[in-house]
Amino acid sequence: MDVRTVCLGILSRGSATGYEIQKAMKEGWPSLFFEASYGSIYPALAKLTDEGLVTCREETEVGRPDRKVYSITPEGDQAFSQSLLKPLTPDRYRSDFLAMIYFSDSLPPALLQKYLDDRIREHQSELQLIDELSEGDQTPGEAFLMEWGRRINQLCIEFIADNRDVLEDGVVVQQAEAAE
Amino acid sequence: MDVRTVCLGILSRGSATGYEIQKAMKEGWPSLFFEASYGSIYPALAKLTDEGLVTCREETEVGRPDRKVYSITPEGDQAFSQSLLKPLTPDRYRSDFLAMIYFSDSLPPALLQKYLDDRIREHQSELQLIDELSEGDQTPGEAFLMEWGRRINQLCIEFIADNRDVLEDGVVVQQAEAAE
DNA sequence: GCTTCCATGTAATAGGTTACATGATTTG
DNA sequence: CAAATCATGTAACCTATTACATGGAAGC
Numbered sequence: 001m002d003v004r005t006v007c008l009g010i011l012s013r014g015s016a017t018g019y020e021i022q023k024a025m026k027e028g029w030p031s032l033f034f035e036a037s038y039g040s041i042y043p044a045l046a047k048l049t050d051e052g053l054v055t056c057r058e059e060t061e062v063g064r065p066d067r068k069v070y071s072i073t074p075e076g077d078q079a080f081s082q083s084l085l086k087p088l089t090p091d092r093y094r095s096d097f098l099a100m101i102y103f104s105d106s107l108p109p110a111l112l113q114k115y116l117d118d119r120i121r122e123h124q125s126e127l128q129l130i131d132e133l134s135e136g137d138q139t140p141g142e143a144f145l146m147e148w149g150r151r152i153n154q155l156c157i158e159f160i161a162d163n164r165d166v167l168e169d170g171v172v173v174q175q176a177e178a179a180e
Numbered sequence: 181m182d183v184r185t186v187c188l189g190i191l192s193r194g195s196a197t198g199y200e201i202q203k204a205m206k207e208g209w210p211s212l213f214f215e216a217s218y219g220s221i222y223p224a225l226a227k228l229t230d231e232g233l234v235t236c237r238e239e240t241e242v243g244r245p246d247r248k249v250y251s252i253t254p255e256g257d258q259a260f261s262q263s264l265l266k267p268l269t270p271d272r273y274r275s276d277f278l279a280m281i282y283f284s285d286s287l288p289p290a291l292l293q294k295y296l297d298d299r300i301r302e303h304q305s306e307l308q309l310i311d312e313l314s315e316g317d318q319t320p321g322e323a324f325l326m327e328w329g330r331r332i333n334q335l336c337i338e339f340i341a342d343n344r345d346v347l348e349d350g351v352v353v354q355q356a357e358a359a360e
Numbered sequence: 361g362c363t364t365c366c367a368t369g370t371a372a373t374a375g376g377t378t379a380c381a382t383g384a385t386t387t388g
Numbered sequence: 389c390a391a392a393t394c395a396t397g398t399a400a401c402c403t404a405t406t407a408c409a410t411g412g413a414a415g416c
Contacts, residue, residue: 001274001276002403002404003404006279009279009282012283017366017367017368018367018368018369019366029282030279030282032278032282033273033274033275033276033277033282034274035272035274036405037404037405038367038368038369039369039370039371039405039406039407040404040405042369042370043369046369061366061412062412063366063411063412063413064366064367064410064411064412065366065367065369065410066368067366067368068367068368080283080286081286084280084283084286084287084291085288088276088277088280088295088298089276090276091273091274091275091276091277092215092272092274093213093271093272093273093274094181094213094215094271094272094273095213095271095272096269096270096271097213097268097271098212098213098325098328099181099186099189099210099214100264100268101321101325102209102210102213102321102322102325103189103192103264103321104320104321104324105319105320105321106192106260107264108265111264111265115268118268139285140284140285140346140347140349141282141283141347142282143346144343144346145278145281145282147339147343148278148281148339148343151335152335155331155332155335159327159331163324163328166320166323166324167320167324169320182375182376183375183376197394198395198396198397199393199394199395199396216376216377217376217377217378218395218397219376219377219378219379219397219398219399220375220377222396222397222398223397223398226397241395242384243383243384243385244382244383244384244394244396245382245383245394245395245396246395247394247395247396248395248396
């Protein structure tokens, strides 16, 4: 699922500007599964407009660029529904944090501690974000994502707290050999 | 952390061919935080060799391309250690699955069910992979990643099983309004 | 007075994937 | 007998990021 499709999906929930779409990907529910910068969102919206999948209503503004409110068209709705029928591509996950864990024996212990502390704080921020998003009514998808996000972040915080000594003490774990 | 750096990190654990590095990113511990295709790995190794961060020993093979075994140099070791000192970039996560959840009200119910079933199977496969990787001795980093992977995947399986009815019944969740 | 928010967009660049090219050996 | 495994590499392509360009209004 590329920027194009996610923009279309967000617009299927209601009209928005490019700026608002980016905000949704950064601080809204979509931030839990996607992110993109202006440099990809604006061209995507321009292309979707060319193809007739969205329309654009311009509102003249003073002192800043005209506000362009994009709305999905019936063709856009159909295109989006069809894109959901295509097989899902595998999740793409890339984590400097987990890489750092894997290579943590090449790391100064003080830095390892800092990275772990930082990480806990990041998970706490995300829990707070989810709390803020959770105010008001929710679609089933939002309710599911909310609890999902809570559980995952809680688990991560708890897990780091409970298991950081394995990394910090640098003990090599040996497999119990019951077979001998 | 780009392909270049992860290749270097993997080579810091022992010599390997490009093929083996790709396998590690696909089926080894590194698969938990990184993935890359040959098209990026081979050029990265060539460049690292040019820069003197790795060396390459060629073993003549019959019926297939020469096997090129890469080994990290002292300069490479140092370069890798230093790259771990640079601030970690935020995790990058992109999930068609969670996007599908978010937009699940635009989805035929039968397809939603299939996606959820498939997802549970994927998490089970990953648990199995982790079990296979867990045989033998482990570094602290590996032990941490092992348990991390187990817990996350177990949580996901359990969570989907427990909460899928929220999506499948399509009930709109309303916030309890205690303040009124 | 500084920072953040609003608001759009482009150009250069980075970083990667996909498909292609080749082909023997082992496993089911 | 087909498929997977081993094994390397390139070229075309795609997608997205980063940095730049612009600037007023509102909040702290």
